[in-house]
Amino acid sequence: MTPRKVGLFIALWKRDSDGRPSPLLQMILSIITLF
Numbered sequence: 384m385t386p387r388k389v390g391l392f393i394a395l396w397k398r399d400s401d402g403r404p405s406p407l408l409q410m411i412l413s414i415i416t417l418f
Contacts, residue, residue: 388415 392415395408 392411395411407409
């Protein structure tokens with residue numbers, strides 16, 4: 384996992400700071416966990 388992806392992940396997480404991950408974040412998270 385590259386630092387750029389980590390930064391993007393954190394940015395998406397902070398953007399959805401209402402407590403629940405966005406659908407896009409959930410999709411990225413599922414893709415990350417596959418690799």
